[in-house]
Amino acid sequence: MPFVHRPTRRLILVLLAFAALVVCAPSASAQDDGGEEPAAEESAESIGGRLQDVDREPVEGVTLTVTAEDGSEIGTATSDDAGEWRVPLPGPGVYTVTIDPETLPEGVELRDAERTSLSPEVRAGQDRTVLFALGDGTDARAENRPSRTSRLLNLAAEGVKFGVMIALAALGLSMVFGVTNLVNFAHGELLAFGALVAWWLEDSLGIPLLLAALVAVALAGMMGVGFETAVFGPVRRRKSGDIAAMVISIGLALVVRYVYLILFGGEPRSYSDYRLQQTVDLGPLSLTPKSWATIVVGLLVLTAFGWALRSTRIGTAMRAVSVNKDLAESSGIDVRRVVLATWLVGAALAGLSGVMFGLAESVRWDMGNDVLLLIFAAVVLGGLGTAYGAMVGGLVVGLVTQLSTYWFAPDLKLMFALVVLIVILVARPQGILGVKERFG
Amino acid sequence: MPADAALASVEPTPGVAKPDPILVVDDVSRSFGGLRAVDVTHLEVQRGTITSVIGPNGAGKTTLFNLLTGFDDADSGRWTLDGTALHRRRPHNIARAGMVRTFQLTKALSKMTVIDNLMLGATDQVGEGMISALLPFRWGSQETEVRERADRLLERFRLAHMRDEYAGTLSGGQRKLLEMARALMVEPKVILLDEPMAGVNPALVQSLLGHVTDLRDEGVTVIFIEHDMDVVMGISDWVVCLAQGAVISEGLPQAVGSDPKVIDAYLGGHHGDGGDL
Amino acid sequence: MDDVLKVLADALRAAVGVQAAAYALAAIGLNVHFGFTGLINFGHIAFMAIGAYTTAIVVDSGLSLWLAVPSGLLAAVVLGILLGIPTLRLRADYLAITTIAVGEIIRIMVRSSALEGLTGGVFGIQGFADDFFGLNPFGRGSYGVWDVRFNERSTWVIVVAWALVALCATLVWALMRAPFGRVLKAIREDEDAARALGKNVFAFKIRSLCLGGAIGALAGIVLAFEAQAVVPDRYLPQTTFFIWTAMILGGTGSILGPIAGSVIFWFIVQFTEGLLRLGVSNGAIPEWLLSSQQVASVRFMLVGGVLMALMIWRPQGIFGKREEVLIGAR
């Protein structure tokens, strides 16, 4: 910690002037060097500062006293017309600066009335700056502070958005798992594929994002079909077992992920369309248009697919294949086609989720891997093999992650999602929407 | 088959008391949603007899077994084995108390050999403790004993040729045999068999039945669910008929077989072997 | 040719190194869980973390090494019980995800600023293994055969690690051939059947979880000693997956499988990288195809690819039985 702070040029003043200019441009006036105590030239160390009111206007004529550690007074200073003051010091050490609140002009007060003195350490050769925060007696910070409810609501909205994105991917994962019994660790890579391809189409071909997203989602679906035809189909036909297939998916994830790293590089990117939008308020909720769109589109897609899985013939066939392939075959279901369709849809959903993640967060080569655990958590939370379950699970995960930050440190937010997963499973071992099988 | 003399004088009414009951069931009920699957007010099972449980499909027979053996939780009810209360006990405790069941849908331990499947059944194995497992001299002789017993059972159940095969390779009927043999390894006081003969070749059924009566003669109480009336009539000392969860009739085989309530609910118009289609 | 031999030596060194030994240990523990009891534990890293951290904390607080290692194992046992009580009732696939979650919860907790006083937060704990290295009987020098040589420091860790591997493998072998192991296998196949035969399934599962967990903790402790450091972000789920890979490569439910698997795993990791770097540096692989900076990425791709190939070609692993896989797959 011991260090010396030695501005090599007198740039500090230029800087201060610049800062003033930046922050309150209209009041900018050419400052001269007068602000600095001449003593600073001779003595290596000094202590000083600049007093400003809430509007960052200089506060003049305030008295400050500097005392040494033993209590002896080193000197006093009064702030000048730029609000600045400085006291030369006899040497490095810890000094106490005390402001005299009495000398503050009318209507200007210390923001923290208790904090009338500061004791910074000044090292050899340092011109130390300290800050006394001045206010006008009102709690400026509290003024346009959002209410508790509005914060909670907004967090909830962010939670829903996050949850919808997770749920889309989770639905895809759950479908593929349901139909092929594959715990697909490469699902995250399908998600990343959607995001990366959309980014690439937009960035290098200049295709508008909406169109790029559509193409990317379709390609992600095709990639899923590719996974099945090239890898998992043959593996299943060899009856290698679910565990082997799972390990293969871990290997596949590695391969694909590093292909992304080579092709796209390690840096995060963002789409140029819809970047940096202004928020749109809807009642107490203020979200960017893209967030609104994510929520609406996501929920629509989720309900549509949830409904389709429950109520269409192919949906029923998917569920049938998921428990008993032989029997499904015997019923005249072309299991291969059903499996392919499932991959197509599941991967496309992942791709869509990826594009949304890219839009809401950033596009990264390993983005899929980062959210994979949450996706799994959502699938399990909702109950394996239930379409609406993945949706509910996703929403729970999303809401819990975001809302927990209202009460707890944000670096623990993922933990809370996982804790909730365990708590819910303890209470309901079959997941929220899962069904307990009969026994015997 | 001679019916147990003690039962001959018991009145054939549902819930009747037996001279020497080993299992006494009171007010056991279980509902699934609106469906009352089991609703048994009182049932006693005579020690050392073969009691058949019959009843239409979905009558609640399997569910009753599930409840009695702790695999499903009864909504209400009490039951005792030899005076020991067994309700609200975990399945393994009930098994250890001496009441063992087999499953209608067999549970072969696929990736274990047939012999291992059987040896697993033996109770009080010293070598099942984690520490003593490391001390072979403590369980070695018991293991040999268990193996011999298992081999004898395999012989009896005509599975000896499959001894070292994976149980997963057995056919449906062979699994039934395995399931029953394994339960016998526990040396239970009461054995509950859930349709042990379904899907078993008739020639084999006969020898199995011989085995079941032997068991009874050794003092084991056998309760089994069966749909084959030839089997039921052939070996039961007592028959209980369930319908819609409740005992509608019990008595000696002949009496139950001719009970109009049973014929109506269960046997239908084609009672017996008169398959004259 | 010499270069290739050098690469081979490298790969062999990785295959017998501390990482391989530690992964073998961890995989042996995992094999107790999955291979023998059927518990899909994706949070194995949690046991490694808890073992390593406890040991580090105990040593760091000035207590003896001989107290620290047992407390690390004890902590793993406690974790096994705590993890088991709520989760062992779950279906296998649910259990899988819950265990990853527990692993992550542990990691996030030890790295959180709230526990910084105990665990060192994101900084972890360093320099606690001096006592361990103080026991090193190997004099200064390099040990090994051919080009596969280690300095005395590594040799010491490697010897200890492989001795532990041998010990644990023997322990597991002894347990699994006993009736105890038979019950575990029965639970793996169908826990209801075991229950119906009077086995206290829950108690056996907890024991399996604790035993495998303690072996996993040992792996964590070995790695922590080797590095003289515990740092939270070394306990990411990824490591669990690699351990799974090692176990399955070798063959689940076999005694030697996990050991062979981890040796092969590290051999592949190092051999692919070595060959690629060699190819790039001597021009066999042209620059336009692969730049030297991409080697590491391609190495991972190759590892993934080889993994897939092995699993496709031999899904039962090296020591597994093909029949068992086929029976499971029906």
Next chain:
Amino acid sequence: MSETVLVAEDVVAGYLPGLDILTGCNFTLADGELVGIIGPNGAGKSTLLKSMFGLVTIRSGHVRLRGEEITNLEAHALVAKGVGYVPQTNNVFPNLTIRENLEMGIYQAPKLFDERFEIVTGLFPLLGERREQRAGFLSGGERQMLAMGRALMMQPSVLLLDEPSAGLSPANQDEVFRQVKLINASGVSVVMVEQNARRCLQIADRAYVLDQGRNAYEGSGDGLLHDPKVVELYLGTLAQKD
């Protein structure tokens, strides 16, 4: 009984590599015939049905359907050709409702669903009453009824039944045998594997006895029923009293 519908010639098949379960089975089914297959447990009866239906890989030998080679054809393709199959175990989709199970029974001709549904629920009223209930909740016998119902939905021209009566109450067993006979009478060729061998032989035109993966006996239903060797080895004497 003129034209042969289904022929299996020297079929060798098995599950594990190197271990043949069927070691050269022969089988023929003529048009409109009802053929029974009986045999000890583990003889390979189910395996024979499965291999003809494309669910077990045939290692050598041939299966022909109306002269057309169908060896190792995928099952759904056979369904399209009018072959139906009811497995011995796992014969319902537990995660689907009863109605959905029946819907899957007629997957390739969804338009006919309503009509067939009426017929099947007429036969097994329980299936109609509990149509929205998950099949996984059903009792063993109830499932068997559902499985039979599924097979009836598709109204195939060749029907392979693997122990359709197992686990059913006597009344329901009667119903099943009656139905099988009726189906057969309506022109469907039926193959039935049964452990209720007597009942099976009583209604079968012809029957095969399978033992250890190959044909042991073959003959008319009645003939086998009264062959003392068959009775001793495969039928048992328990139910012979009548």
Next chain:
Amino acid sequence: ACGDDDGDDEGSGSETTEAGEGEGEGEGEGEEVEANFDTESLTIGTLLPETGQLAFLGPPMVEGVNMAIRDINEAGGVLGSDVTLIQGDDGTDPDVANTTVDRLIGTEGVNAIVGAAASGITRQVVDKITGAGVLQCSPSNTAADLRGAGNDGFYFRTAPSDDLQGPVLAEYVIDDGYANIAVLVRADEYGAGFADFLVPALEEGGATVVYNEQYDPQATNFDAEVQAIAAENPDAVVLISFEEGVQIAQAMIEAGIGPDTVPLYIADGLASGDLGERINADDPSVAFGIKGTQPSAAPESGASFFPDAFAEFAPDTDVIYSSQAYDCAILIALAAEAAGSADPAEIRDNMEAVSTGGTKCSTFAECMELLADGEDIDYDGASGPIELDGSDPSVGSYDLYEYGEDGEQTVLRQVVAEVE
């Protein structure tokens, strides 16, 4: 709490040396046995993140070393022969890093290793490397408590530690007169370590830290954090992050607390000179209002040629920690030359000598000439004056910069902070 760690570590560090006393006499022979490395010619290995979480940090550092090797060999190499470079990946993963170290030390016989990037990885390998008597120099370990890590003083770094930069950034904020500060840092060694020095310095200087949280580096979503900051109404925000900071800045802008309304202070992990473009490629001016510190890229004293030369050497590559990596390699080479041997122990003994006291020089060629003349040199490098004191630079030279309305970064001044 970190201060405590500091103490502990130094304690155990010295214990290590004690424990190693037995080796004391053996050290002479030890060198004979440790024949893995060649003492005649210099081989440098890299242990940098080519894969894994910090993969994006890899290329600048790798290229920095590459360029150093080029410069060294163009100037005739060291000890009369070319320096050999062996690349290795730290994978941002201790197991990968460990096997790489095995390879570098065991087979390749490197005399010195440049790396690892993350402090956490260094902790996992430093004992192994230095224990084997190989020199390690990290370009980017900023964790304060790594000072003097490893055995026998074989560990060095060219990145000044957080205890220097933290206070510099704090004073920048205070100089600008912002009183209520929100601090959001990456919850890892880098961010948390930085915050440990930043936050006390802010408070000591009179500012109030109204929000002080860490975010999970595994998290991908920062909406909640940004909302929480907005709710605190701070005068300024300090964000200590790596690349994900771009996304956080975007989120802040969308939440209405962009740098134009609430000044945003950043540090080296996010500094790249083109932050505006990265936040919004179409309108870099969004960066207006972002200020921050970074180790000087073009120090007044030192290798000011570096930025341009690097841009030419490795176009399209980020610059973050590239100069530190460059300096690591150059320093090692110079120390070897000064020692007249490539024995790591001798290189170690000369690291301080070539970086402090003596005739200043800032390119390898220049320094070599001086060495040839038998002069004592003081290498002032691409990342600053690099006055090594033990393992660390005793001074850190930092640029204080800000982004103007056009979105261009301007360096306002340089501040030199010294370790006492």
